[in-house]
């Protein structure tokens with residue numbers, strides 16, 4: 063059975079595939095070599111393929127000598143194109159890893175983001191933005207691409223004098239801090255992470271933005287308690303935490319704190335159609351996260367007073383963002399292994415590569431939904447630019 067599986071899978075992995083088993087047997091030949099160090103790997107993958115692969119990869123019981131991204135890409139292709147017979151092979155579930163995120167409870171969100179500002183600053187750009195950037199051209203730096211993403215958001219939100227902007231899930235504050243410097247507006251950000259909250263508070267002081275920028279450590283459901291109303295709202299990379307069955311409630315809250323005629327830009331990873339989510343990612347990276355489909359987002363606003371203006375898909379931009387995060391992550395690999403341990407390194411490596419592959423192969427997308435509260439007819443009818451240079455040759 064293993065021989066057949068390797069032979070079939072090898073057809074889909076660029077450069078071919080060989081597998082070296084714990085007993086010294088080598089099956090197949092190719093550029094990518096999978097080393098299986100422990101007989102438990104096979105047992106656990108058969109029992110629970112996705113979790114089995116993920117956990118043994120983290121522990122180093124499975125090693126990929128060659129390109130992990132190409133290997134995972136091959137696996138997805140194999141599962142997609144491999145025909146009816148192959149769909150029942152154990153590896154099918156393994157690539158569920160390529161889904162992302164699902165709703166998490168407060169403590170779980172904190173566990174992820176409070177890993178420490180130091181850890182994230184090792185591989186994020188200098189604005190500490192932890193979401194998809196926009197690469198105007200393939201040679202943009204990550205810093206430039208994150209800045210470009212913010213510019214697009216400000217334009218889509220038509221920021222102008224006197225606006226009150228809310229950022230739900232503001233992270234390390236790049237939007238609320240920068241937009242308040244660029245426009246005569248006031249901004250408010252909320253986050254569940256104590257580290258992010260302290261960091262943003264300090265930046266507000268350092269940059270003399272007191273009175274114009276506020277940050278709160280709070281759950282979005284508590285927003286109405288602030289007693290504030292906003293005419294512009296943005297949420298970037300946070301909706302993935304909201305969770306199945308809670309999307310409608312999220313929009314109800316946003317509607318409560320928005321003024322009529324206001325604009326809401328929702329930037330989220332998503333799926334075109336509802337599909338399965340990764341149990342491994344939920345256990346180790348984003349416990350509880352859920353990636354909504356377009357349909358689920360639109361269904362959630364159906365009976366509310368939001369009117370859809372535009373949907374944009376930045377799928378390949380997230381692939382490039384992840385590749386850049388990964389490049390930076392690898393460049394500090396030895397330090398990460400020493401400080402956080404080998405298993406932690408391998409867990410984050412797998413998460414970043416699997417995520418990159420999920421955008422490359424089209425399982426995941428990055429959507430920007432733009433809604434108005436009520437019908438707004440004085441919105442520009444054209445996007446900033448329809449023609450972007452090709453990102454992929």
Ligand SMILES: C[S@@+](CC[C@H](N)C(=O)[O-])C[C@H]1O[C@@H](n2cnc3c(N)ncnc32)[C@H](O)[C@@H]1O
Pocket residue numbers: 171175190191192193230231232233234252253254255258280281282283297298299300303
């Ligand atoms: C992926 S980060 C994105 C941060 C930032 N928007 C960016 O683009 O860099 C998700 C953010 O959502 C926040 N978050 C997650 N669940 C939340 C909740 N229930 N209420 C408020 N914030 C939440 C996290 O604390 C974190 O700041």
